[in-house]
Structures are given as C-alpha cells and as structure tokens.
Amino acid sequence: MPKKTADNKWLVDIRPHGANGPRIRKTFKTKAEATRFKAYEINKAKDSPWEPAAKDMRSLMVLVELWNEHHGQHIKSGVRRIWPLKEFATFTQNKQARLIKSTDFIKFRSAKLQAGTSATSMNTYLTYTKSMFNRLAKLELIEYENPLRHVEPLKTQEKERDFLTAGEISTLLDYLKPRNHDVYMCALVCLSTGARWSEAVNIEPNDVRDQRIRFKNTKSRKIREIPIQPELEKLLNCWQRRRTEKTLHTQFTGLLDDFGLKKAKHQSTHILRHSFAAHFIMNGGNLVTLQRILGHANIKTTMIYAHLSPSHLADAKELNPVSMDSLWTDS
Known part of the structure; x- marks a missing residue:
C-alpha cells in the first residue's frame, strides 16, 4: 500500500520486477492516484518481465x-x-x-x-x-557515447597550394600532346572544367553533348554537368581512350617528372584542378559558382581560393592604413 509522508503526500516505493529489479519511487497528492499508479506498474511488469541489459563486451x-x-x-x-x-x-x-x-x-x-x-x-x-x-x-549498434568526443585535432600549418601559370599550362599541354594523347586529353579536361583526374578518365561518349560534359564517377557520387567550349566537345567526341585510370595516372606522373615541373611534385594530377580553380577566381569568378563546378559539399573547402580574388587583392592595397603620400613627403 502507498505510504503517507510527512508533508501529507502519498509515496509509492516498489520493485515490480522483484527484489533484483529496478526500484520505483514516486509521490502523489492523493492516495487514490498512488494506488492506481502502483497497480499500473505491477501489471506492466507482468506483461514485460525485466531483464538487466548485458554489458557490451565487444572488442x-x-x-x-x-x-x-x-x-x-x-x-x-x-x-x-x-x-x-x-x-x-x-x-x-x-x-x-x-x-x-x-x-x-x-x-x-x-x-x-x-x-x-x-x-x-x-x-x-x-x-x-x-x-x-x-x-x-x-545505426543503434552501440548504446554509449563516442569515447573520443572530447579529443580535438592538432593545429597544423596550412600547406601552400601551387597552381600553374597560364604560360606553364600552355607549355605543359604542348609537351603532353605529342607524347601521350590519352594523358593530354585528361589533362585538358581537368584544366578546362576543374574535374578530378578520376572523373576525366572515366568520361564516356554519351557524357559529352550540347557543349556540356557530365561527370558521373564523382567523389560525392553526385552527377555534375559543366559547360565546355565547342572545340573541346569536338576533341572529346573524337577521343578513343585506350588505357586504364591507373595506367594514365602513372604515365602522367612520369611525364611530369620528365617535364621538370617542381611545383607539381607533391600534387601530381591534382595541380590541374587547383590551377583551374585559381585562374577561375583570378579572372573574376564567383566562389559559390566555383563550389558548384568543383562539386565541393562545403563552401569552406572552396574558400581556400578566396585570397586570389582580384577584389580581395585590391582591397588589401586600397584599404590598408599606410599613406604612401606621407611616406614620400617624409623622405
């Protein structure tokens, strides 16, 4: 039976599942409420016997x-x-x-x-x-909190991302074209669209039409369509690739070494994608548009190119606190 407390309330203190089961303690304003609650908990326990959860022993x-x-x-x-x-x-x-x-x-x-x-x-x-x-x-495959939730990443120095100048791009393409046509075409696609090497290599004939190129084998698994120049469309329609992705990557790396482009040493094929993005922004392109072209899920990834924006650079020159006139006057 419920017990009356010192403050004139009624206490239910029971173990409906037995001595080893969970204890339930709850107070009510009236004895009738307490009695109904006790009966409810006892009946519920009969329908669903309590079993203590086993410890998760998995390694x-x-x-x-x-x-x-x-x-x-x-x-x-x-x-x-x-x-x-x-x-x-x-x-x-x-x-x-x-x-x-x-x-x-x-x-x-x-x-x-x-x-x-x-x-x-x-x-x-x-x-x-x-x-x-x-x-x-x-997925409800574990029932405890992430044990590493309080571990923070280490602070690291941001690496400089080199890109090819317009002159280096022209010279590189001229170097690749007579030596390996497949590698040349892949490099041309990457430099023209910002595609990853794997995306360029896996283009199929029906992916190029109406001056657009469709990339299906993307990192995010989302299809992207990028406008291209009609001249590139003609070249792609005539291109019959004869080598695999792995082979083309190896051949491109080897040709880069022979070409002697030191800035591409640690970036390999990715310098082509960086070069597209850098020139896109330097030529006045929009960061949001670039994000869509590159297929970045987060705009923060695209922001690494923000410092190349002409307006960004002009602001640094025009809005700094140093007066050049006063410097010339003082001298």
Whole structure:
C-alpha cells in the first residue's frame, strides 16, 4: 500500500520486477492516484518481465568490422578508412570498445607522431575513428557515447597550394600532346572544367553533348554537368581512350617528372584542378559558382581560393592604413 509522508503526500516505493529489479519511487497528492499508479506498474511488469541489459563486451576490432559491414563497404573511402581503424584497435591490444578512453587515442597519436607520421595524417585518423563511433551509434549498434568526443585535432600549418601559370599550362599541354594523347586529353579536361583526374578518365561518349560534359564517377557520387567550349566537345567526341585510370595516372606522373615541373611534385594530377580553380577566381569568378563546378559539399573547402580574388587583392592595397603620400613627403 502507498505510504503517507510527512508533508501529507502519498509515496509509492516498489520493485515490480522483484527484489533484483529496478526500484520505483514516486509521490502523489492523493492516495487514490498512488494506488492506481502502483497497480499500473505491477501489471506492466507482468506483461514485460525485466531483464538487466548485458554489458557490451565487444572488442574494438569487432566494431571496426561491424562498421565496415554496415557502412564502410558502401562508401568510396571505406577501403582507405578501415586500415587506420584497425591500426588503432591493434595499438589498444583490441580493448573492449566501451572501455576506450580519450587517453587511448592520445597515446596512439603520440606514438605515431614520434614514428614520423604527420599531424595532418593523425587528424585524419581521429576523424575516421570518431566517425566510426558516431555511425555505429546512429545505426543503434552501440548504446554509449563516442569515447573520443572530447579529443580535438592538432593545429597544423596550412600547406601552400601551387597552381600553374597560364604560360606553364600552355607549355605543359604542348609537351603532353605529342607524347601521350590519352594523358593530354585528361589533362585538358581537368584544366578546362576543374574535374578530378578520376572523373576525366572515366568520361564516356554519351557524357559529352550540347557543349556540356557530365561527370558521373564523382567523389560525392553526385552527377555534375559543366559547360565546355565547342572545340573541346569536338576533341572529346573524337577521343578513343585506350588505357586504364591507373595506367594514365602513372604515365602522367612520369611525364611530369620528365617535364621538370617542381611545383607539381607533391600534387601530381591534382595541380590541374587547383590551377583551374585559381585562374577561375583570378579572372573574376564567383566562389559559390566555383563550389558548384568543383562539386565541393562545403563552401569552406572552396574558400581556400578566396585570397586570389582580384577584389580581395585590391582591397588589401586600397584599404590598408599606410599613406604612401606621407611616406614620400617624409623622405
């Protein structure tokens, strides 16, 4: 029966599932309310017997495989992501995933940094691992919070992104054209549309029509259509590619080495995409339009080219606080 409390309320204090079940304590203004609530909880317990939740004993490696089965194998970056996840699991000696702490990853990161891995790479490791836990929670495959939610990425120095000048572009295309027509065509598409190398290589005949080019095999898996010049359309309609993507990439890298373009050494084919974007902005192009052309999901990615805008550069010259007239007068 409900018990009357010192403040004239009625207390229900029961364990409807038995001595080992959860305890329910609740107060009511009237005895009738308390009695009805007690009867309700007891009847509910009869219909759904309580069973304590078993502890999640699964290891981190098991979760990595579970993530791959339910998500990783369905995304383009899945193969690239899984080996850093497995490496972290191995470092923790395949610890139970629910017992993973921020310090586990921090120790792992420190060991990798001492071994020569870059801070940028370790930030990528962190992103992949956090993403795995978030995805598993979203899929209701784990019932605890992301254990790395408080780990922050390392601050890194932004790398300078080189691009080809107009003269270098012309010279490079002239160099490629007689040596490897397939490589020349891929480079021409990248420089004309901002396409990734993989997108340019995988163009099919029906992707080029009405002075537009359609990219289907994109990083985001979203189709993009970019206007092109009629001369490029004619060249593409006559192009019969004879080599695979991997072969063309290797051949382009080799030709770049022979060409002696040092600024492209660490960017390889991606310098073509950067060059398109840089010249687009320097020639007065719009950042939002460039985002759509390049297929960036977030405008922040496109903002790396903002400093090349003519208006941006003009503002730096015109709006600075130093008066040139006074400098000449003082001298």
